Amino acid sequence: MNKRLLPAVQQSINPKKPKHWSLSLLDSMKDPDSIVKSTEKLVVIRDKYPKAKVHYLILPHEEISSIYKLNHSHVKLIEDFGQMYKKIQEDEDYSLKAGFHAIPSMQRLHMHIISTDMISPCLKTKIHWNSFTTEFFLPYDDVLRELKENGSIQKMTSESHKKLMSTELQCNQCSYKPKNMPQLKEHLRSHSI
Ligand code: AMP
Numbered sequence: 001m002n003k004r005l006l007p008a009v010q011q012s013i014n015p016k017k018p019k020h021w022s023l024s025l026l027d028s029m030k031d032p033d034s035i036v037k038s039t040e041k042l043v044v045i046r047d048k049y050p051k052a053k054v055h056y057l058i059l060p061h062e063e064i065s066s067i068y069k070l071n072h073s074h075v076k077l078i079e080d081f082g083q084m085y086k087k088i089q090e091d092e093d094y095s096l097k098a099g100f101h102a103i104p105s106m107q108r109l110h111m112h113i114i115s116t117d118m119i120s121p122c123l124k125t126k127i128h129w130n131s132f133t134t135e136f137f138l139p140y141d142d143v144l145r146e147l148k149e150n151g152s153i154q155k156m157t158s159e160s161h162k163k164l165m166s167t168e169l170q171c172n173q174c175s176y177k178p179k180n181m182p183q184l185k186e187h188l189r190s191h192s193i
């Protein structure tokens with residue numbers, strides 16, 4: 001048998017076989033231990049590998065795979081994301097920001113709500129860091145504006161993606177430029193005293 005076909009074949013034989021990892025947000029959306037808030041249109045879950053003290057994801061119940069599938073009809077939904085973000089910010093003591101990764105790794109549209117401390121054992125790599133602190137992180141307000149104006153979100157080129165991921169490390173709260181991730185993580189703690 002062609003080995004590359006094996007996972008799909010196994011999945012049809014055994015429907016309990018775990019889904020591809022990129023679909024695992026769909027399971028978390030149904031897991032009461034993950035869910036923080038839920039409304040008719042959307043659900044807020046805890047990020048399983050938080051990259052800061054507070055890290056949630058907002059996802060729609062509607063099957064929308066990513067920001068690149070959004071059109072004019074979704075403006076109200078994305079405004080609802082903003083209302084939910086506002087409510088969460090009111091309940092949290094930490095300063096938060098909200099936005100989307102320009103090239104998401106997981107399926108089902110999701111907006112990150114993340115505290116700016118960026119203190120977490122799950123924050124390990126330069127790619128983790130740059131995905132939340134460079135223009136790879138598309139702020140909520142910019143996405144909503146682009147959707148209203150153009151009815152779609154323009155894709156990031158792979159050249160821009162590569163460039164942003166190799167951006168040299170810089171603290172998100174001051175001008176400090178650490179040499180490596182351990183230095184950065186130690187430095188971040190000095191901002192949270
Ligand atoms: P991205 O697709 O790059 O926007 O980010 C996906 C996010 O989902 C990351 O912050 C992961 O830590 C998070 N994540 C991965 N698997 C799960 C899961 N099963 N449940 C909740 N969050 C997850």
Ligand code: ZN
Pocket residue numbers: 171172173174175176187191
């Ligand atoms: Zn700093």
